[in-house]
Amino acid sequence: MWLGLANSYSADSAELLAGAGYSAELLAGAGFDWLLIDGEHAPNNVQTVLTQLQAIAPYPSQPVVRPSWNDPVQIKQLLDVGAQTLLIPMVQNADEARNAVAATRYPPAGIRGVGSALARASRWNRIPDYLHQANDAMCVLVQIETREAMSNLASILDVDGIDGVFIGPADLSADMGFAGNPQHPEVQAAIENAIVQIRAAGKAPGILMANEALAKRYLELGALFVAVGVDTTLLARGAEALAQRYRATVV
Known part of the structure; x- marks a missing residue:
């Protein structure tokens, strides 16, 4: 799960990768404005997404769901369970x-x-006139992660119904020839230009960035939703740091 916070119209978040409603609820109460339930790289399916949506529902954090692909059947299933x-x-x-x-x-x-x-x-058809209201309730964010997508950004932004564009720094840096180095100056220049272009088009720019200085830089440029952490990373690094602190005291 991606974890995030909001400031005015900007939103920061975290990514949920663990695939568990228990941890999703824990993070939903932590103060993040939106939580991304990831179906692209994490072992989530429709059932685990449903469980996490139910766990997050009582809390102020808003769930965002990423399917594994731009597949209408998968998207239909995710929408039906409440995304x-x-x-x-x-x-x-x-x-x-x-x-x-x-x-x-x-x-x-x-x-x-x-x-x-x-x-x-639809709450099993308990929501009056759901079929006529549902379209207006949808928020569609698309992820651009390659040089090809960057070159087509203007036309993507012109598509009616696209509410925001999320930049994927890991895949973008790999596609640009700098795999594992999203902080390379050429990658950063592409990201910054895209954020400005997306915002100028009246759409919401977003990105995942755990580096605090860069995350703040993107917000300054106009990014409106920034993922600042990942649940599995928080758990792994926190556990390693705790073990190391005590291991270092053993003579």
Whole structure:
């Protein structure tokens, strides 16, 4: 899970990778403004996403769900269990962005299949007029992670229904020839230019950055949602640091 905080219209978050409702609820009460439930790199499926959505629901933190791919069937299932904000990975061009939007909309605006009687999202048809309200409740964020996507950013931003664009620094740096080094000056220049361009288009720029100085720099440039931590990283590094502190005292 990505973890984050908000300041005015900017939001910081953390990523949930552990795939457990228990840890999701723990983090939902920690003060982050949004939590990303990751289905791209973490061992999540529709059932574990549902469990985490239920765990987060009583808390102020807003859930964002990332499917493994820009797949309309997977998106439909995630929407039916209650996801309303999706982060679609590896969007390369305007056509793929339009496909992502269409997958979140009921016809005639899109291609989302109608199964509201079975869906938690509609509270099993207990929400009056859900089918006519649902489209307006969706938030679609797309992730740009390559030089190709960067070159197509202007046309992606022109797609109606795209609410924000999230920059993936790890994949972007790899695609630019600097794998494992997202802080390379060329990568940073591309990121900063993209943030400014996204904000100027009236869309929300976002990024994952655990480096505090860089995260603050992106917020200053206009980023509106910044993931500042990952649950598995917090647990792993915290456990290692605790063990090392006590191991260092043993003579």
